[in-house]
Amino acid sequence: MKKILSFLIPSLLVSGIASAEVSAETAFVFNTFLFIFGGILVMFMALGFAMLEAGFVRKKNTSAILLKNIALYSIAGIMFYLVGYSLMYVDVSGWIGSLGGAFYNPSADELALLDGAENVAAIADTGYSVASDWFFQMVFCATAISIVSGACAERIKVWPFMIFAAIMTGIIYPIYGSWTWGGGWLAEMGFSDFAGSTIVHSVGGWAAVVGCLILGPRAGKYSKDGKISPIAGANMPLAALGTFILWFGWFGFNGGSQLALGSALDAVAISIVVVNTNIAACGGVVAAIILSQIMYKKIDLSIALNGAIAGLVAITAGPDLTNHFTSMIIGAIGGIVCTIAIPMLDKMKIDDVVGAISAHLVAGIWGTLAVAIFGGGDFIVQVIGIVAAAVLVVPLSAIGFYILKATIGLRVDEETEAVGLDKAELTTVAYPEFN
Amino acid sequence: MKKILSFLIPSLLVSGIASAEVSAETAFVFNTFLFIFGGILVMFMALGFAMLEAGFVRKKNTSAILLKNIALYSIAGIMFYLVGYSLMYVDVSGWIGSLGGAFYNPSADELALLDGAENVAAIADTGYSVASDWFFQMVFCATAISIVSGACAERIKVWPFMIFAAIMTGIIYPIYGSWTWGGGWLAEMGFSDFAGSTIVHSVGGWAAVVGCLILGPRAGKYSKDGKISPIAGANMPLAALGTFILWFGWFGFNGGSQLALGSALDAVAISIVVVNTNIAACGGVVAAIILSQIMYKKIDLSIALNGAIAGLVAITAGPDLTNHFTSMIIGAIGGIVCTIAIPMLDKMKIDDVVGAISAHLVAGIWGTLAVAIFGGGDFIVQVIGIVAAAVLVVPLSAIGFYILKATIGLRVDEETEAVGLDKAELTTVAYPEFN
Amino acid sequence: MKKILSFLIPSLLVSGIASAEVSAETAFVFNTFLFIFGGILVMFMALGFAMLEAGFVRKKNTSAILLKNIALYSIAGIMFYLVGYSLMYVDVSGWIGSLGGAFYNPSADELALLDGAENVAAIADTGYSVASDWFFQMVFCATAISIVSGACAERIKVWPFMIFAAIMTGIIYPIYGSWTWGGGWLAEMGFSDFAGSTIVHSVGGWAAVVGCLILGPRAGKYSKDGKISPIAGANMPLAALGTFILWFGWFGFNGGSQLALGSALDAVAISIVVVNTNIAACGGVVAAIILSQIMYKKIDLSIALNGAIAGLVAITAGPDLTNHFTSMIIGAIGGIVCTIAIPMLDKMKIDDVVGAISAHLVAGIWGTLAVAIFGGGDFIVQVIGIVAAAVLVVPLSAIGFYILKATIGLRVDEETEAVGLDKAELTTVAYPEFN
Amino acid sequence: MKLVTAIIKPDKVEALRQALTSVDIQGLTIVEAKGYGRQKGHTELYRGAEYEVHFLPKSRAEVLVDSADVEKVITTISDAVKSGKIGDGKIFVTEVSEVVRIRTGERGAEAIK
Amino acid sequence: MKLVTAIIKPDKVEALRQALTSVDIQGLTIVEAKGYGRQKGHTELYRGAEYEVHFLPKSRAEVLVDSADVEKVITTISDAVKSGKIGDGKIFVTEVSEVVRIRTGERGAEAIK
Amino acid sequence: MKLVTAIIKPDKVEALRQALTSVDIQGLTIVEAKGYGRQKGHTELYRGAEYEVHFLPKSRAEVLVDSADVEKVITTISDAVKSGKIGDGKIFVTEVSEVVRIRTGERGAEAIK
């Protein structure tokens, strides 16, 4: 029974008449649950990335990319616990946090509550459980490094990649995070990035650019005479699966970024965020389909999938803008800039296996600017925030990658690349019975 | 710690003693969250359909079906926003809604709240956020067209399909929706279809029948001498994946259709709906397994999977019936009618690639009747509702399909069909390294 | 906007000032919703197992394992409804429950509420809706049998397996469950197993051991001269997909096992459980990667995936321990014992296709002991609980398997095994176009 | 005895099988192949970059026949798979000095009857 | 030199390899194939409709041997894969006028030693 | 006419194609194969157990040529795929008594021009 909704309202009124507001403890439960709910959805995005990337690589590198994905999520979880959360959120000086919250644990008050103390009111006033917040922040951190794994696939060695993942999630991402969500200088300037078009997606995207440049393209991708030999992804159903899972998880990514559910205002805001998130992705898909048809006379499924991601990334900076039409347009433009960026990167010989740079960095920049364009922020400040991400992430990740290159080596040798990483670095071939 | 539940209750009482009821604002949050939660789960069903269909088609048409699925969900999201929701729910005259709510946006009151107005009580009394409701209704709309894409797979051209998706989600589905959930004449008669066995599944199923008839069967499926040459689906793990995802999403589909969570009554009702939904699917699977073993001396996995869907579709009209045993039987009969319908459709030379007509239309009719049989509605009214769906959807979708056929063409030519849609209409082969 | 959290709290206070506590009805809604939410996530784990197992078997047995998985979940749903829940929870004598709650249905009070009685307060005092609890318990039951299907894959006949699934979910699991969560003798002793390292995972694991021993290894796995010929899984992306889905679902498995969400205490507790669950899995993955690199000079993806599961299983007995570092260590040791157990089982010629015994039984025992080691229970009692599981499950499942062996036969014949179960017992080949 | 090998389009395998059966040739082995002859592949697009596909999917069919049947088989195959378009394929014949039916141990012409 | 080709059941490849190794034949090439001879395929069911499967999966094995070894190889293969049931397969022998070991450029009998 | 068959490493197919084209041989059929010769497979690990992989992936290339072109083709193939390492593969030549271009019905040397 739907519209019959109107029949329900009286009963709500009846039962709700005594006290109209949400009690502090109820709000605490709602807020905490939102973090858990949103966090679980964003955790699931790690699978989305894993599947998307497994679909876009060749058979012979499929196990390696799966391993990198489960490893990076695990490493992110550990590094963010050890130092990342603390650097990002604890005693942020403006430029960076401290190590005071390393090995982050429940608060003393919460532990007391669990041990039987009757400090419910004090706890309720904190608004949410610290562990739930930690969880929600951690999964965002994992997203940033997921972006790198896809772009650099099929040629980066497994161990150096895992070490870079530790650097990225333990240091690089938390520093930029401290400037923004941690309350540092960009936050003080009023930089507006609701769920992280820049903070998560561009940061990951810049590291991906640096990785691709230092690694160089896959063997055979660009020939000396300037020709491009595309290397088709082995498994499109996996790529589509990954894209849909990302879309699904994004409701937690953006919706959870309201950071509270314990009032009508928050519930309304999240509803709007969810609708905008969805319609932006729709716009991204439709725009990418139409544009790929125009540009290539045929539809490119892989570009349509990237279009969905680009639409989602684009709306991530401002899903709280209250006009759904605007969101649709922001998403559609995200799909367009991504579709255009894909062949441009190829012309620049930046070999991004999954289109991560186009979908996350390019669309992320667009989305961050769009907030200002559609009235949710100051244009100059938005530009500063975008530039700051590049200025921070490019050198730091270059240093990380170069040190790895100089020491244990970053790229597999030619023979390994020809044979595939699965046989060379792993014991596990992805599809042993399919040849 | 489980049963230790009894230990918990005192503590609940302690903390809950002050006010026993759910406050209006709390109820508003609960209700809104239910729409978001349920809507996200139903959105995920779009992936379920995509995977199910990708598993049932041949390799050479896999990218095309993936594209159609992500496109149809995107088109549904846009069309329902532009006109569909309005036609279905805004100023429904009895026969159709209006365009007064086209480009649907948050209510003025909600926008005021976000802008700082202290109109919380007024908002709380509306019961739920309008955007959350819109989201929940939109995902249902997308489900209806998903059914069509599967049945008509492997031969319908991509662009005409996308146009039909726009017609279906912008016009056809909303009209029938306005008659029922929109509060129109069928609702007034007392037509009982809790979450849409008819409103969603039969409506989609009728359009699928029309599509299959106008398109004709795939080349080689039925030979002139009356023999049937089955065309096996390329990837059963994907089909199973899709089925499980649909099952998972169905908890949102049926559970969310309670439309409120903000009272003990609603919580109890949703719990019952969830249990019934699950046990009906179990019944459908077991019945389909046993029946396929009896009919064919071996178990047919693809029929077992269809049985799950049929059980779910069957219970969708009445998951609020309070006896779980009844639900199991309704689901099992759903599985049986679906299993029987599959070869019958083949005898009628209706070439339904994924079994959508058997699982959605046939089981949907059964489920809608079952509501009356088990005491949840009037039999005559239920029949009227079922017939009304056919009477509305068959001609409208036939007109849509015929216009497309006469203009840009509906079916790919023989050569394209032999080569596969992936190569002919897309640039993207699904499994380029697997031959 | 994140850290900007601090800005939000005042507004929470404003709206929440009137009444500070969670009302009884609100708590009822929260608790019931937790069961539904957690139950849905755990239901999704059935898909996780299905995909994991489909990835680890060979092509020719893939449809069969998919069928077994959807069948076992359906059978569990029906058997637990018919008798299992009752034996486990209704009038538990200490040694077993009764059949008084067979064909479990909503309580009379809840039905009255739905029929319009104004007994809200009485309902609210029960703490949660009975159907939601039933649902949550049922999905756990399904998990136990999932473990068996993976270990015994590729050689157990489909029908006998389905009958064993009925025995396991209708009788064996409920008996051990009644001793513990049902409030029987082990619960009275103080056996501590928060979400079921032993109650679910070891119970399933013991049945898997018995199944593997009675069935014997797959043809060709162990040659007479003592050599092991590994049989590689056909589809690693599916195995990774399944692992991530299990991880995702585990948040419901462990988080939901708090059994209540309706207070700040519960919200805090669940948050901690969620974080611990996650970090234990991270520890399991990283430990398994490092150890496989050390042992084999290369990383084994399949072991890394098992490591995630082992970490999750290990933390399941005590995810409520309040130090996250401890959880990481428990998970890491879980990953280590699993990685070591895998080749050991092969040496004992126990042919476990998916590593279920190593990941569920071995890591489950470790996790149950870890609770005592880290101060959450008594060591002797934990050991008694672990031994009790073996003493109950091994003979009962051996009887079940032997009766099946003596009557309809348990293992497929040599020819069937060579051809594959998909062709012999099903009509459905998993990948007909991939050869 | 002779071995007649034909490289044909994959979608002609069924027609070939029916044609051979109808002229009473009771044996056939097929292998999936890829190749080019006069028909030269074509360009495809992926993510906006054009690339040349040099090989086209083909099926390679082998029929062991009595020397006397060679012409009949060539004609049968040609008729069954010919479309007159480029890419129709090739047939070639090689001499076989011995054939054995494993099951019975029969040799020579007996083994292909 | 001769080329001995055998069409066998896929699950006999391992037995074939071991048998050839045991008689000191150090080279083998296998291709996945499908075919029919006397053994005619069978009916299968899919979603309630029966259909005929005409081709059965086979493996096609090739061994280059010195002419003197042909009989030995035929016997070895036959013994290794024979079950006496229909579908055991066929062996056929063709003349090879030249063999080259690419790595060394050796020709003729040298190239297959 | 002759049939030149080469068993080569799969990653040399593209080089082979280019080399043949450059010497004006306009036709090639490739089949995926697995095999061993002097190069004997190797050990692999899976879940802690070592096992031997006896077969290595290979590509089987066939070129129909005029008898006069045989030496040229052998040299071209050798040069294109040779690395000097074990596993480079084998080339062998068999006599072809007839070739037919299906499309046109041309026979003999005409059919491979």
Ligand SMILES: Nc1ncnc2c1ncn2[C@@H]1O[C@H](COP(=O)(O)OP(=O)(O)O)[C@@H](O)[C@H]1O
């Ligand atoms: N000279 C050749 N050597 C080996 N195979 C050949 C040769 N010529 C053609 N083929 C095979 O026959 C297939 C069809 O050839 P096609 O393009 O019809 O050539 P043509 O028109 O020259 O006969 C090719 O894809 C290739 O597999």
Ligand SMILES: Nc1ncnc2c1ncn2[C@@H]1O[C@H](COP(=O)(O)OP(=O)(O)O)[C@@H](O)[C@H]1O
């Ligand atoms: N005349 C033939 N030409 C080509 N291949 C053949 C022929 N006869 C048999 N084969 C191949 O040998 C395989 C096994 O043949 P089989 O059914 O055992 O035949 P038979 O019993 O007549 O020897 C077949 O599947 C087919 O691939």
Ligand SMILES: Nc1ncnc2c1ncn2[C@@H]1O[C@H](COP(=O)(O)OP(=O)(O)O)[C@@H](O)[C@H]1O
């Ligand atoms: N005697 C043979 N018969 C059939 N195929 C062979 C033979 N020897 C080698 N091959 C094929 O050639 C491939 C490469 O052979 P290789 O290991 O280089 O052998 P060699 O060094 O003896 O020439 C093998 O994998 C196999 O497929």
